[in-house]
Amino acid sequence: MAAPASVTIKSLDGKWVLAKSLSDATDPVLALQGLGWLTRKAIGLATVTQHVSSWTTPADTTDATSATPLTHMKIEQFATGGIKGTTENRTLDWMYRPHTDHLFGSLQGKSRYTTLAALLAENTSTTSTPNSTSTSGSTPPAAKAANVAADARYLCASDASESEAQGGxxxxxxxxxxxxxxxxNDGAGWTAWQVWGFSSVGGDGERWLTRRFAVRRTDREEVVRVRLVYEWRGAVEEG
Structure with a gap:
């Protein structure tokens, strides 16, 4: 079902199921990330459920710029068909932290709350540089800036063709x-940039948790952009 009004971007705690009929295909993304055909096929057939929990801790009082409490988020992902689950732990302070799991290996990531206006302003100028700290690849700086700008526009659904009525x-x-x-993921040669929010998905008037991804190879010019939509399945049962 669509997300109730009580669920907001600051209160995502609960169970979410990937709504395949409303989402783009995930296989091209998983292939770009180096997953084998059998694994991709199994994931494609599985029902994927995420349990989200969040909490806050006091701000770092030693840092004058950190007046806001830190938000932490834990995402436990389960899949049918015997696929081993994964767990993501995020701190929304835009600081890189390492992560390792059986699907994607060792990587590093960062998360934060922001606005689409800020994201566009930071990433669509002619001098925009990628988030990435990776030095792999040979794409010229100007082309990298153009790639970043194109990805940012997709993530923000800023094109006229992606209005609210069209699932923006x-x-x-x-x-x-x-x-x-x-x-x-330097070892596998890819980056993944994403934005989470709520969209109407085809103008149905309902709210759907939506994640837009721009996934790129760092060793060649290849990008896959997808929109994934999640159904609300209620609170996570305790115990």
Whole structure:
């Protein structure tokens, strides 16, 4: 079902199931990330469920710029068909932290609350540089800036063809806060940039948790951009 009004970008705690009929295909992304055909096939057939929990801790009082409490998020992902689950731990302070799991290996990522306006302003100028700290690849700086700008426009659904009625962001995400996350995997040669918010998905008037991804190879010019939509399945049962 669509997300109830009580669920917001600051209160995502609960169970979410990937709505395949409303989402783009995931196979091209998984292939770019180096997953084998059998694994991709199994994931494609599976029902993928995420359990999200979040909490805050006091701000770092030693840092004058950190007046806001830190938000932490834990995402436990389960899949049918015997696929081993994964767990993501995020701190929304835009600091890189390492992560390792059985699907994607060792990587590092960062997350934060931001706005689409800020994201566009930071990443669509002619001098924009990628989030990535990776030095692999040979793409010229100007081309990298163009890639970043194109990805940012997709993540923000800023093209006229992606209006609210066409599944673009709802006003609460377009004008309010969203979650931005960025991951890089130097060993496998890819980066993944994503934005989470709420969209209407085809103008149905309902709210759907939506994640837009721009996944790029760092060793060649290849990008896959996808939109994934999640159904709300209620609170996570305790115990």
């Amino acid at each position: 962001w709802l006003p609460e995400s377009r004008d309010g806060e969203v979650v931005e996350a960025y991951v890089e």
